[in-house]
Amino acid sequence: MRIRRKPWARPELAEWENCIDVPAENRGKWHSVFKNDAPLMIELGCGKGGFMSKLAVAHPEINFIAVDIKSEMLGLAMRNIKREYAEANREIDNVYIFSQEIMLINKVFSAEDVCDRIYINFCNPWPKTHDHKKRLTHNNQLMQYREFLKDGGEIRFKTDNDDLFLSSKRYFTECGFELTFVTEDLHNSGFEDNIMTEHEKMFSEQGIPIKFLIAKKLTINPSEKETNEGENRAEKVENVADQPENFAEK
Ligand SMILES: C[S@@+](CC[C@H](N)C(=O)[O-])C[C@H]1O[C@@H](n2cnc3c(N)ncnc32)[C@H](O)[C@@H]1O
Numbered sequence: 001m002r003i004r005r006k007p008w009a010r011p012e013l014a015e016w017e018n019c020i021d022v023p024a025e026n027r028g029k030w031h032s033v034f035k036n037d038a039p040l041m042i043e044l045g046c047g048k049g050g051f052m053s054k055l056a057v058a059h060p061e062i063n064f065i066a067v068d069i070k071s072e073m074l075g076l077a078m079r080n081i082k083r084e085y086a087e088a089n090r091e092i093d094n095v096y097i098f099s100q101e102i103m104l105i106n107k108v109f110s111a112e113d114v115c116d117r118i119y120i121n122f123c124n125p126w127p128k129t130h131d132h133k134k135r136l137t138h139n140n141q142l143m144q145y146r147e148f149l150k151d152g153g154e155i156r157f158k159t160d161n162d163d164l165f166l167s168s169k170r171y172f173t174e175c176g177f178e179l180t181f182v183t184e185d186l187h188n189s190g191f192e193d194n195i196m197t198e199h200e201k202m203f204s205e206q207g208i209p210i211k212f213l214i215a216k217k218l219t220i221n222p223s224e225k226e227t228n229e230g231e232n233r234a235e236k237v238e239n240v241a242d243q244p245e246n247f248a249e250k
Pocket of ligand 1: 048101124
């Protein structure tokens with residue numbers, strides 16, 4: 001996605017204590033960052049942060065982490081979070097953000113981080129077949145998420161894109177997830193407590209129904225052969241174009 005440059009974003013993020021500059025340093029220790037053992041939920045590709053800012057302020061009993069690779073996006077997410085907490089007159093004590101290439105997410109989370117839920121909202125559909133492995137719901141990525149998502153933990157996935165949704169249902173099943181809720185039209189599904197993301201608002205206004213699923217992690221670990229994990233892992237690392245951004249003054 002193209003976004004206008006925001007020269008203020010990096011300096012402001014560097015100043016904000018809830019933006020983690022080197023997230024890999026906290027791998028396996030995220031609960032100590034929050035200084036409690038509350039459940040941990042992670043949003044991958046948070047964009048402007050409209051979803052995370054509303055979710056986190058509404059749930060002080062849960063710890064949240066929002067990840068995106070773009071400083072411009074994280075800058076807007078930071079401002080949205082600050083605004084929501086100020087309006088609620090609350091200290092920002094249960095949400096952190098950072099820049100990270102999600103295809104390398106296991107550099108920042110490990111099994112010790114015991115994640116309860118992952119949110120993936122309107123990730124890039126990567127329509128060309130040779131790009132499918134970059135999808136945030138592709139088997140390559142799901143097998144990484146499995147390592148830090150607890151057994152029985154959930155991935156909640158929303159998209160406007162029919163092809164991505166169809167393929168993703170297969171990816172989840174192949175990677176040892178059970179689909180516990182699936183709808184082709186979230187806003188008319190009776191599902192309660194939905195928080196709209198920026199992309200969700202945009203697509204809804206265009207009359208495009210929102211596809212949504214909840215995938216529960218089963219304990220069984222699918223074999224490498226079934227998921228092509230081993231085969232694709234090297235490719236995956238070679239194909240990483242963007243690098244995460246650090247905001248602290250060097
Ligand atoms: C289409 S936007 C959706 C933003 C938001 N979730 C929403 O629903 O409005 C996708 C976001 O994911 C981020 N993103 C895409 N691929 C990524 C990757 N491999 N690693 C980290 N962030 C990524 C982009 O920078 C962008 O902010």
